[in-house]
Amino acid sequence: MTDPGFDGNNGADPDTLEKDGISFAQQAVTCDQHNKHSMAIFFYTEAAQALLNAAMSGSKMPGIVDKAQQYITRAEELKKINSRNPQAMNQTMSSHQCDMERAKFLLKQAFEEDEMGNGQEAIDLYTEAVELCLKIRNGTKDAALQEKVKKLASQALDRAEDLKKKLSPKSEVTPVVTPTNKPMNSAGKVVPPLGFGAFAGSDDEEQGSQGSVPNVTRARSQKGTSGVINVGRNAYTKEEIDVLRITSDVNGRLYVPFLSVDMKERFAFPVPFSDKDGKLALSPKQKQNFGRWARPEDFCDDPKMIIAVSSFSIRQTIVSDCSFVASLAISAQYERRFKKKLITSIVYPQNKNGDPVYNPCGKYMVKLNINGVLRKVIVDDFLPIDQHGELLCSYSNNRNELWVSILEKAYMKVMGGYDFPGSNSNIDLNALTGWIPERVSMSNDIFDKDKEFKRILDRFHKGHCLVTMATGDLNDAEADRAGLVPTHAYAMLDIREVKGKRLLMLKNPWNHLRWKGRYCENDLTNWTPELQKALNYDPKSAQMFDNGVFWIDYESLIHFYDVIYINWNPELFKYTTCMHSTWQAKEGPKKDRYNISDNPQYRLELKSNQPSAVWCLLTRHITDKNDFADNREFIALLVYDTGGKKIFYPHDPPPYKDGVRINSPHYLCKLIENKKNATYTLVVSQYEKNNTIHYTLRVFATCEFSLTKIVDPYKKQYEKRLTGQWKGATAGGCSNYPDTHKNNPIYQVKIDNSNTDNCVLIELFGPKEYSVGFEVVCVSANVPGGFTKTTSGDFRRGYVVLQLDKISGGIYNISPCTFRPLEEGPFFLDLNSSVPFTVTQIR
Structure with a gap:
């Protein structure tokens, strides 16, 4: 594999941890001096943790363990003080404070829109800020506060008026509405709903948290911000768009793919935002202790989105999502250790530095990797608390820090609610990071x-x-x-x-x-x-x-x-691409032990003259949380070393890479290849398939490659299914029994042309307990030089297939049989041809 350039030190960097510890300690002392005990406890604890970990990582700082012990001791003393004064632990914001925070946020958002030249959006935000300031002024008798909000309102109003003058009528865009009330752009084209239109041909490309998982287009040899090259077609096909549309409906709510336009999502409002999807379902344990839904200002005195991204401050409560909380912990540790944003980058709104910020208006957007692509998840900031004001969801040890609770709420919303049955860290970390x-x-x-x-x-x-x-x-x-x-x-x-x-x-x-x-x-x-x-x-x-x-x-x-x-970090691989598809329940047998001709198949061609690593990830899309609790869909990805040809039998030839079918949504197949320019066939496999599945196949490689879906050239051109049976005399068995073999059913196929490049695929489906086969006899060929007689090869249980390539037009007899005589039962004979044909049963 290629080295992405991370340092290979042994453990966390002690210098970084020392600096964190010193910084946290300084903040703790400041909070302690100002009697902000809750904040002081948090920072003393973080300082102690950072120093103890620095000590374990090789720090040479004198007395570092003793210092950590002092901070722990002081934190415990403050906890005792606060236990005697519960109000100190439960300070909250007043209604005027909340309104002021919203007004400031509205103005900040207005300034940003103003700077970007979005005049009308800025005017709307300035106007809403003015109205909120007037509300605050009229609702208080505090003269200083009245003067403060009056000044803010005046500044906002002046700027809004200036912008209105600059926006002349000629420059304004008048919305165009069609007779069907569908919005149109200035060119008169209907704006597509749900953002899916961008998938069809947009040049925009949205990167994952590590810049390696595109979800809008796959530009050929287009290099992303991370240096990962996305190979493939320029846009998704209609089938892929349909797959992504269908699997946007997760647990009854819609989560559309994340597009660049979502970066302009509005987060500022004069009144607190409430999620139109309503409150999340609570788990049984939450219901037992539930008091009410509360916003941060109800249990915080100075809410912040992030104070310190720390793995040690994350606390799980009574929601059964230990794998998700564990995922948050190691992601937070990674951010601090390598100074690279991993999960904080997926929370919005953000400041100009790309850091998530507290929104006093209560609206947040989280970007999660769900069902094959990045998707936007909108949540409000209502969180469940008990009768004593304690949070009933995961949280940070610092009551003023919200990132843990907001991220968990967004993920739990997608998963159907806090009554989530649980998953595993593979699934959760992939959703958070795309790794x-x-x-x-x-x-x-x-x-x-x-x-x-x-x-x-x-x-x-x-x-x-x-x-x-x-x-x-x-x-x-x-x-x-x-x-x-x-x-x-x-x-x-x-x-x-x-x-x-x-x-x-x-x-x-x-x-x-x-x-x-x-x-x-x-x-x-x-x-x-x-x-x-x-x-x-x-x-x-x-x-x-x-x-x-x-x-x-x-x-x-x-x-x-x-x-x-x-x-694994996808940046280990220089090249990647993905395909989204559907495998219908009716396609292929329930168990693919005998026949995999209808299984989805892909041709993977490696373009390398040196050893290469290629990882193929099959992801089954999940749309119902019950799939986690009682999942009976077992998947795998098989690899055949057949030069990229279509595979019909699961074990002929044997798979180059086989695997155990698992009921996880993700199945990873790893290839470490030394061969030059190797070409393989990838086959999606499922044990006891009962339902239609939607899936994403994503390939990561250290070398250039191409991935194409193998489309049966015969299917959907000219096809016919014949239903027959072996019974009595017609159950004649194979040619080893000449006296009875001649009595088997015969179907005559006529291809009425003089071409020599006709292609016919013949498939025979019989009872699984019988070994079956067939022979094909050329009765007359329109062009001489073809075969006289051929067979489907070795008799096989339940299924055989034969491809006839480059045959001439003419008349051919097909005779299906079982291996032994008197083996009675029904069968299907499927004929698929590249040209028109007629078929009749002559016996």
């Missing part, structure tokens, strides 16, 4: 524990991947002894190999409850002085503060955990 999901089962017979540890150790510290771990089923007694939660996701914050010991640092999304086995904070036997020094880890300091973070040895991890979820 490539890989699932590694530690209980699999082919699991190579040594190789896997080395791979993760190397790639994690280079910034190539994000990693979470999930426990398996544990009984109550075992879970209690181990300090672990059954079937629970944990974020991996670090991985080390020191003095022959292989250790991983994990975080429980609950922010408490830690591992109790080897290398826990109470295990002073294994934490030798030498090992403590090598990792700069002080178990006694860790004992003071349970934040759910712990070290565990690799052998214990393998014993108690079941799955490793790895999401």
Whole structure:
């Protein structure tokens, strides 16, 4: 693979963590001095965490652990003070403060529209700001506040009037309306609904959070901002647009693809925004404790979207989304560690630096990778709280910080509500970041524990991947002894190999409850002085503060955990493309054990003279949250080394790459190729297919390649299905039984032309318990030189196929049979031709 250029230091950068710790400590002291205890507690805790992690990462700062202990101690003291004064923990904003914040936000948005030359939009915002300022002035007796809002209103009004004068009538655009009341542009063309029109031929291209997953167009050899080249056609086909349209309806709500026009979404309003889709469904535990829906000003005194992007401040509550919270934690750690925006870039509104900001008007937009493309998700800022004012959703330890709760709400909205049954971190991280999901089962017979540890150790510290771990089923007694939660996701914050010991640092999304086995904070036997020094880890300091973070040895991890979820940075691959398609339920058999001729197939051609890495990701689109709780759709992607030819039989030839069908929405197939200019056939496979599935096939490669869908040249031209049966004398068996074989059914096909390049595909479908086949006899050819007799080859259970290429016009007899005589049953004989034909049954 190519190296994307991340540094390969061993663990988080200690210098960066030291600077974070010092900065947090300074803010904590300032808040402490001004009796802002809640903020001081947050910053003291963050400072301690940063310094302890710097110590574990090799920091040489004198007394760093002692400093961290002092900050922890002070935070605990302030918590005790606040526990005696509950009001100090629950300061909120007054209604005048809320109105002032909205007025300032309206003015700020107006200024930005003004600067960009959007005159009419700026006028509207200035006017709304003026009206809100007048409302504030009339609703207060505070003379200073009245004077302040009067001044703001005057400035806004003056600027709005200036803009109105500049917008002459000639420059104004008059909306054109068709007789059908459909909006039209100045050229008289109907504006397409839902933003899908841009998919058909727009030159605009929207990049994912890492700039590698396009969702509008796939310009040939067009280089994105990340250096990833998107290869393929210039625009999506009608079929692809239909797929994306259909799977925009998720859990009964519409989530359209994210287009560049969405960057102009309006977020400022004179009154608080409320989501037209209503409140989210609550989980059973939330309902038991529910008090009311509240906005940030109801439980914050100074709301902010982000104060510190920290993995340690994230806390899961009673929503069953541990995998999502674990995903947030490692994404936050990545942002801080590599100073590269990963998830904060997907939240809007944003300031000019691209940082998400608090919106006092209550509207947010989150860009999530859902069902094959980036999609926009709109939410308001209503959050569930209990009777005591405590949040009933995931949140930051800093009550004034909202990014955790807003991101969770957006994802839960797509997933159908807070009563979400749960998923896994592969799915959640892909939705948040677009990074490539890989699932590694530690209980699999082919699991190579040594190789896997080395791979993760190397790639994690280079910034190539994000990693979470999930426990398996544990009984109550075992879970209690181990300090672990059954079937629970944990974020991996670090991985080390020191003095022959292989250790991983994990975080429980609950922010408490830690591992109790080897290398826990109470295990002073294994934490030798030498090992403590090598990792700069002080178990006694860790004992003071349970934040759910712990070290565990690799052998214990393998014993108690079941799955490793790895999401890979797509920037590791220089080239990528994707296709969106549908596989109808009626196409092909329910089980593809005998016949895969109707399975979706693709030709993958690599253009390289050196070893290359090619990863193929199959993503099944999910539109109902019940698919997570009771998913019976098992998918896989098979690879055949056949030069890109269509495949008819699943095991003839055997797959070059086979795999276990899984009921996850994502299936990853990895190829590391040494052959020059290799060409493969990719086949979508599904076990016991009952329903129509919509899917996305995305290919990532370190070399140039082309991906094209294999279209059967015979299908949808001239086709006919014949229904027949073997019964009594007509169940004559194969040619090994000449006395009865002559009695098998015969169908005569006539191709009335003198061409020599005719193509015919013949398929025979019979009972799965019988081996079937057929022979084709040329009765008369319009052009001499063709074949006299041919067969479908080896007899096969339930299905055989024969392609006749470059045959001349003439008359041909087709005789289907079972291998043995007296094997009775129905059959279908499907004929597909490139030219017109007639067929009659002559026996």
